[in-house]
Amino acid sequence: MAQIPAASLPPLSTTVTGPATGPGILLAHGATGSIEGNYAELIPALAASGHRVVAPDYPGSGRTPRAADPLTLNGLADALVAEAVRGGLETFTLIGFSLGTAVDDATRGSGKTAGVAEGGARPFPWFPGPCDRPGPD
Secondary structure, eight states, X not given: OOOOOGGGSOOOOEXXXXXXXXXXXXXEOOTTOOHHHHXXXXXXXXXXXXXXXXXXXXXXXXXXXXXXXXXXXXXHHHHHHHHHHHTTOSSEXXXXXXHXXXXXXXXXXXXXXXXXXXXXXXXXXXXXXXXXXXXXX
């Protein structure tokens, strides 16, 4: 499947908050979630602690319209990195939940990722492995 360039995606609805010179945080939400649903309480706390927070909703999630074409993980990662740059982040710590953890992995080659925090992660690539096998009776 071809990667969709970030430029062909709809504009992402993005919350940008916190001091412009603070350490950068890019938030990546879960597949069926939204920035507000996953991080409503964390965003103001991070901003209050001096971080510059960039928090985009994925295409088809939250307040962002759906993409016209299928979305790839790398295309989504590129779009989130582009949002971080638009939000004033030269580098960032990416905090991801669920699908956001795979986005974390995909952004690591961007040269922008200074750190990663992941929650609700599964092994990637997603295929049946030891965690998916039934246990003994």
